[in-house]
Amino acid sequence: MKAGSRFLNAVSAVALSAGVVSSGAGVAVLASAVAAQAAVIQRIEVKGVQRVSPEAVRSNISIKPGKSFSNTDIDESVKQLYATGFFSDVRISVSGSTLVVSVSEAQLINQVVFNGNRKIKDEKLRGIVQTQPMGPYSQALTAADISRIKEAYASIGRSDVEVTTQVVPVAEGRVNLAFVINEGERTKISKINFVGNNAYGDSRLQSVIQTKQSGVLSFLTRKDVYNEDKLRADEEALRQFYYNHGYADFRVVSSDVSLNEAGNEYTITITVDEGERYKFGDVKVESTVEGVDGADLQGLLESHAGSTYSAKDVQKSMEAISQRVAAKGYPFARVVPRGDRNFGNNTIGVTYLVDQGERAYVERIEIRGNTRTRDYVIRREFDLSEGDAFNQEVITRAKRRLEALGYFTSVNISTQQGTAPDRVVLVVDVEDQPTGSFGIGAGYSVGGDGLVLEASVEEKNFLGRGQFIRLAVGGGFEDSRTYNFSFTEPYFLGYRLAAGFDLFKSQTSSNSDYKYEEQGVTFRVTAPITEDLATTVRYTYKQIKYKEDGAFGTDGIAHTSDDTLSDPYIDLIEESPWKQSIIGHSFVYNTLDDRTMPREGIYASLTHEYAGLGGDSDYYKVYGKFRYFHPLSDEFDIIGSVSASAGHVIATDGKLNVFDQFQIGGKELRGFDTQGIGARAGDDPLGGTTYFTASAEASFPMPLVPQDLNLRGAIFADAGTLYGNDVSTGRSTVVGTDMSVRASVGAGIVWLSPFGPLRFDYAVPVAKEDYDEVQNFRFSMANQF
Template sequence: MKAGSRFLNAVSAVALSAGIVASGAGATVFVSATTAEAAVIQRVDVRGASRVGAEAVRSNLTIVPGKTFSNTDIDDSVKQLYDTGYFSDVKISVSGSTLVVSVEEAQLVNQVVFNGNRKIKDDKLAAVVKTHAAGPYNEAQIQSDIQAIKDAYAATGRSEVQVTTQVVPLGEGRVNLAFVVDEGDRTKIAAINFVGNNAYSSGRLSSVIATKRSNFLSFLTRKDVYSEDKLHADEETLRQFYYNRGYADFRIISSDAAFDEATNKYTLTFNIEEGPRYNFGAVTVQSTVPGIDSTQLQGFVRTHEGQVYSAKEVQKSMEAISDQVASAGYPFARVTPRGNRDLTNNTIGVEYLVDQGERAYVERIEIRGNSRTRDFVIRREFDMSEGDAFNQQMITRAKRRLEALGYFSSVNISTQPGSSPDRVVVVVDVQDQATGSFGIGAGYAAGGDGLLLEASVEEKNFLGRGQYIKISAGGGQEGSQTYGLNFTEPYFLGYRLAVGFDLNHSQTSSNDNYDYEENSGVLRATAPITEDLATTFRYNYKQMKYDPSGSLSNLSAPYQNLVENSPWVKSSVSQTLTYNTLDDMTLPREGIYASATHEIAGLGGDSEFYKIYGKARYFHLLADDADIIGSVSGSAGYVIGFNKNLNVFDQFTLTNGDIRGFENKGIGPRIAGANDDPLGGNTYFTVSAEATFPLPAVPRDFGLRGAVFADAGTLFGNDVDPRGDSVNGVDASLRASVGVGLMWASPFGTLRVDYAIPVLKEDFDKTQHFKFGINNQF
């Protein structure tokens, strides 16, 4: 039925005494508006609704018996009935005091199936389409579903997919619907070109954007999938890259995606204009708000004269000033930066103006586009809710938090006018992305378990509730086994309090004289103190079993004690402070990551001690265009027992990641003689310096980086009773090594292999030149 004829049929039904001339599919209607407004019906007669039911039809009418109605009511009733999707035709007429509603029911869908799909499974496509079993057959909705299927395939790089439908009538108004998918070949990215870049090479800019050139692993990473949304996101990433490095006049002249049908590949070209590089000029704060002292706010500014201009630092300064002013009782105060360009000296002076902004309140926060993530997961990242004072800096901070979650491929927050001039509607548009991953890791422990393999399944947004869960299992050549389960609820009881637990089991037979088994559990809670600082409280429980597998006479006295008195239990509580300003947790280029922990054991169990230990690492970009990253780190720790000797497992040990070139437990106090058993130490410190760089002549999209490093440190002191055995390595003799490394940002995580040569060591130390495994910098 044509839309025009629907409207005319609807309007014609209003006339109780109007003249109507009907012809064919349309009607010419002469209606008295006064008559229509005065029309009153006493009953509603529904015809043709055998499946849906008369009451369902009446509930979708805006016309009520005994009340007057107008032409608008007729039109609204027809539209509302069509919008249900259950009717293919609707006619409304008046007969005396009766409103006659004649409907023709749409066919019902008995079953929805998908044919030809191999790359996307049925359950994934079923979640995309809106047509479902027992629902109405609606051609407009089916066309929308076809486009949704195409969009799903385009997200996997198959933009040439073709989707058709097949309808099988079953009688009695029921049909089976099949979506037939011709997946086609996967499109790829042949090249990514940059035009107009002088300060940074095309290779450096390629490493910045999310879209990557196709390579042999693209089928796993999906980073070579082209979409218009990703292109716009890459444009914004480039802008922020330049804005945060002093290029305040940077602009993208054009971006183009040329598709070659012969090769089924895209070529992306970004035409840019960098402009000059600026430093900060004079930075001041001015306030027009009574009671707010500008000089006191100066201390919250993070931009200083002479520094390279950075839009990110300007934004952080605005947020810090805004928070301080709001805490002083001025929630509507507004912070506005004013830039003063000096083209002669290439500087930008910034004045932060604090004034009393308009009184505006958040009417509601409207969330759109989240097909998987629950609304409350998004809402809780805002420091304001409905009814609170509107604050633009809080909006910016919420956007940054949402992007940092890793749940969304895009986050956009805008505002719309509310129901009154002092009301604002905050609109949050997000697009969900895959948050689950399957990982495979490998490592090698010389002199111990040999080759180690681990597989894990990880989900960062479990059931769309923002919860983190990880299940892992692994094994080694010498019969070692590991199992783990980790869970975190990031907002416990609605507070910004991350609560979780870790359960782990491991066992090994790498020692010829005993088998070792360990079961541990950790309960933890992490609370933020500031945006960069957080504290974590833990309860730690560990059970250790040493089962004899050989002659105990081959063991030193302390280890004989471990086997003879097994099992052992350690129960402790600890607190950790973590400071994190890294720009990227995967490949940091700037920032500090530091943690300090103190731990008390003695809540039952066999251990009684106090420990304090920590580590800090600083990253700095040594050469921006060459992408050479330098880092220095240091760590230290000390443990003291409570009125008794420590156990072997209470003391510190160093791994081959702390000082490369040595085995796990390869340095520090150990039993002298043939047994050579490590005891650990009560004090340690380490320092390290490293530089990493992209491998020359290798496309940066491969994610291969080289490294050179130098490590040094020591582990000394012993509070374990040697039971008559002599001990080496109690003194603080320094160990050091130098080496090279190779890192690969693989789809399974960052893999790394190091080759280190000890340059300072003791005769009783255990060395290991090669180290291979998953890279863990923190």
């Protein structure tokens, strides 16, 4: 029965009970209004209830005995009873001093089932619909559930899904409800076109947006699902990309979406206006805050005259200034950039204006949308809390941190007015995404262990607490085994300190007659210095065992023969096990734009460590690496990178052990085996005291391959040397202690698969020594699940 009819029935009942007789509905309404104004009832009688108690009905109406009521109260009472969902019909009338509430109870849901669904499982659909067993059956609620099911199917690319319902009575007052689903065909994206782009090719722009064209593996990635909100986010991603590469006038002219109903596929056309490319002109800081000199803040700027204009550099400069000024005791200071375009030479001068700003405080931080990640994991990325001064630059920095975590598909921070003019409510909307990964690594060693495999499982948001856990197991055909377990708490004791530990154990077989085993633990703490620079302190305790291959006694002690091994390894076996106690310290600088497929930025690290706090090793080591990425061609999406690394170790008390020296090979110099170069005693690697490596690489989209396969080719050249020896060798002849340079060239294929990036490399040494060990082919992979 419609609400209007119910209202008229109720009003008519009041009118009749008041003695007003009329054939006109309008007269009845008028009369009932007058009567109801003076009506006072002494009791409420409930009729028609079976499962629901009369008291529950009385508690859901606004009319009370002994108090006057109007037709508005009757209407509200009817609405309240319907809103409970337990009644299919409600009528209210007055009989003398009694209010009579007559109801017909709605049927109860006995069971909710789903038929025809294959792409979305029952468990997920049960979480989507609001109709539940033992709840009331409501046509309005069922219709809303149908809409929810359709939205769920649209999110996986099945917009033409059809959903109907079947209601089957099973007992008096009980029904089974079945949602009958015709999933239809999957709606695809056949083509994403860009119009107006001259500086960047289509493939480069497609790498910026999240929406992808349909391909053979789209059923795994689900990135070819059209969604209007997702398309708006892609437009913003394009704007940020162009703004950060000098195109300050860039705009998205239009995004047109057309559906080919015959093929059930979309075509998306994004028309852009790139505008001119700008560089920074004069950059300066001006301050109106007493006690703050703009000249003193000049050194904080990331934007510099003559460099390509970048909105990201402007934002980072604003944050740095705001942080410095707040630290000086001005928490409400505001930094506003003022641009001065020079169309004659395509430059933009920027003046950062620092003023006091309005006083506002954070009243509340409200977090929404996180179904897995805990609230405190999100809150701790903010450098402010409830009651602190509101600062927009701090909010922007928190947003960037949340996005960098990799826990969410989207992060949006907005503000709302608080309970007072100077109070602000921060609303943080996030959407969780899978954070677990499974990895496989493989390599092939000529004359060594043959095929070597490693499998790993990691979770970077364990139980939604933001903790990182990784377990890896590896092995080869020649009794090589590796085991690793890592745990990291990113906010140790509530501070921005990443504390954790690593447990490890490995066993390898040498080309000669011994086996090498090591096991130990590392404790580490990492602290950020800036957004891009961090420092780590670690302590490692390690036990190392050397055993003669095939000479294991039942007592677990290796039994050796002087005639079978090189001299240094005889000593290692006879005095096994060995112990190392090492303390180390590192700096890491990271400005890469993307960890999976970086296109620009720097990654650099410098480490020094000391062994000698107990144990059998006494040395000082220093080593580091540097890698720089830069686009070689924006139009053709060619990425260049160069890298270099070096290290040196000296004994601090006597000689070095074999395991104290550096060992490098295929990871640093592709084309060579692990421990494939450096000093050797017979077949046994001794390593070296000093190494240098350098590498150059260019990667590019694979020609004649569909873009949706995400295949990139690479060509590279590696060079390096490992030399020096401070290990006592007795009578053995040692080779490879000189500074001989090794080099290799090769090609690879990088596949940005739905499981993560996979890489296949084939390298050929072009400069090597006769005693070096070669490994031409390497394979590595990391995948999401």
